[in-house]
Amino acid sequence: MQFQNEALVDQVELGRRIRQARERIGMSQEALAEGVARDQKAVSEYENGKRKLPATDLPIFARVLGVPVSYFFEGVFQ
Numbered sequence: 001m002q003f004q005n006e007a008l009v010d011q012v013e014l015g016r017r018i019r020q021a022r023e024r025i026g027m028s029q030e031a032l033a034e035g036v037a038r039d040q041k042a043v044s045e046y047e048n049g050k051r052k053l054p055a056t057d058l059p060i061f062a063r064v065l066g067v068p069v070s071y072f073f074e075g076v077f078q
Contacts, residue, residue, distance in 0.1 A: 012049030017072050019047040021065040035064035 022032050033043045036057070045051035053061070062069045 010049070011052055014053060014072055015047040015049040018043075018053075018061060018065070021067050021071065022047075025066060027065070032061075032064060036060050 018032075022029070027035075029040050029043045029047070033040045036043070037060075042051060046053050058069050058072055062071065
């Protein structure tokens with residue numbers, strides 16, 4: 001079974017979407033880190049695509065950021 005590359009979200013794109021959602025609500029990295037029980041350095045590394053975010057953590061990030069989990073995989077959240 002083959003997947004089309006454009007259907008996959010890489011760590012850099014996932015990080016960009018996390019940052020975009022965080023900035024959209026005016027949240028600091030520190031506040032996000034507290035909300036997801038991580039440190040600010042980890043959040044920075046997630047946002048910059050330098051650290052892999054476990055898929056099991058996506059619902060936690062989505063809840064704290066006020067977005068559906070699908071936001072991380074689909075088009076622009078409005």
